[in-house]
Amino acid sequence: MEEKTCLDMLAKREIKPTAIRILVLQAMLRAERAVSLLDLENLLDTVDKSTLFRTVTLFLSHHLIHSIDDGTGSLKYAVCGDSCACAVEDLHTHFNCEYCHKTFCLEGIPTPVVELPKGFTLNSINYVLKGICPDCALKLKN
Structure with missing residues (x-):
């Protein structure tokens, strides 16, 4: 099911599906948060850095993902919604947890x-x- 969804998402943005592109998109979707290139390197340790960079750049140029400068010094990337064209009216708020550093x-x-x-x-x-995300708030409470 997940691979079919990835294939549909790539096709909608007119991106040729390759094994690496599907793998990167699957990892980003599974993360359920914004990820940095370093996060992707750690999640996909068999994929080299230059391939990840080229894939992320391609995804950005086709508006499959958007970048987030969360002030941590490392850009984060998140998968866009179906109707997103990365125009000003498509933009949304981001939250950076100061405890776990997830965005x-x-x-x-x-x-x-x-x-x-x-x-x-x-x-x-x-x-x-x-601020503090709900998971970290629970950890800090206990």
């Missing part, structure tokens, strides 16, 4: 749009909330 997409919380002065053009918004 999550908060799909239900839209990114606030700030009205810019005349002459400025908005292309992207990076809205990251920082």
